[in-house]
Amino acid sequence: MSFVTRFAPSPTGHLHLGHAFSALTAFDAAQAAGGKFVLRIEDIDQGRARPEFEAGIFEDLAWLGIAWEMPVRRQSEHMREYEGALQTLIDRQLVYRCFRTRKEIAEAIASAPHGEAEEAFRGEALPPEEETAKLAAGESFAWRLSLKKARSALGPAYFALVFEDERGPVRAEPERHGDVVLARKDFGTSYHLASVWDDALQGVTHVIRGEDLREAAHLHVLLQKLLELPQPVYRHHRLILGEDGKRLAKRDQAATLRALRESGKTAADVRAMLGL
Numbered sequence: 001m002s003f004v005t006r007f008a009p010s011p012t013g014h015l016h017l018g019h020a021f022s023a024l025t026a027f028d029a030a031q032a033a034g035g036k037f038v039l040r041i042e043d044i045d046q047g048r049a050r051p052e053f054e055a056g057i058f059e060d061l062a063w064l065g066i067a068w069e070m071p072v073r074r075q076s077e078h079m080r081e082y083e084g085a086l087q088t089l090i091d092r093q094l095v096y097r098c099f100r101t102r103k104e105i106a107e108a109i110a111s112a113p114h115g116e117a118e119e120a121f122r123g124e125a126l127p128p129e130e131e132t133a134k135l136a137a138g139e140s141f142a143w144r145l146s147l148k149k150a151r152s153a154l155g156p157a158y159f160a161l162v163f164e165d166e167r168g169p170v171r172a173e174p175e176r177h178g179d180v181v182l183a184r185k186d187f188g189t190s191y192h193l194a195s196v197w198d199d200a201l202q203g204v205t206h207v208i209r210g211e212d213l214r215e216a217a218h219l220h221v222l223l224q225k226l227l228e229l230p231q232p233v234y235r236h237h238r239l240i241l242g243e244d245g246k247r248l249a250k251r252d253q254a255a256t257l258r259a260l261r262e263s264g265k266t267a268a269d270v271r272a273m274l275g276l
Helices: 017-033 051-063 079-091 102-110 128-136 147-160 191-201 211-226 257-262 267-274
Strands: 004-007 036-041 095-098 142-145 162-165 168-171 181-184 206-210 233-237
Touching (some): 004 017, 017 036, 017 051, 017 257, 017 267, 079 095, 079 142, 206 211, 257 267
Parallel strands (some): 004 036, 162 233
Antiparallel strands (some): 095 142, 142 181
């Protein structure tokens, strides 16, 4: 079996020690398996993505001694592909237009008998005449995946969804995410849709990422099933925490690889700091 893994940062800030741990863990795994390491730039958030941060990603990874397959895939260059994947779900009536605002969703959740979390929100398509009127008025909407329709489309296979991670087989529970947003009126994709599409397109066999993304696997395997995409093996590693015990964020400038490099640290020092 081939082994292909990836590192998929967003160019919205400088990489920090947490990113280094994830990239090195994936790269080392690819090296040990005699496989491939793919770099993907997840820059669909064009409002926050910056060319200088992308250049910094390349510089930081090279400094760490990481080499990657070429060419590098930039998500912003492939929006039509994601829109095509979305259209597949639209054609199968597995998604619906949701016109509710965040405030309206919060109010609906607050009135629910069991106090659902916002991410577990479930709705339904509006009656055709009401939807037509809202579209004619130019109202904004989100394309939400209908768990109800997905369950109906897959039948018993829905309840047999399983993904493999470091703990072994895990029964997938897409309900944790509710009717998740896959795109919006003026933006044809989301992290979830673009990520599963790219993993399949790039032949990724092993997704190695932080445990903060473990929950995403419950949804991603459903999308893979609905879009008839191959399912990778998942491996979720520990997170690197700051002095305050919280997960590192891009605002933690002292922990950025750029700052460490400028302070005289070496790639070997970083590996030692990370316990690698």
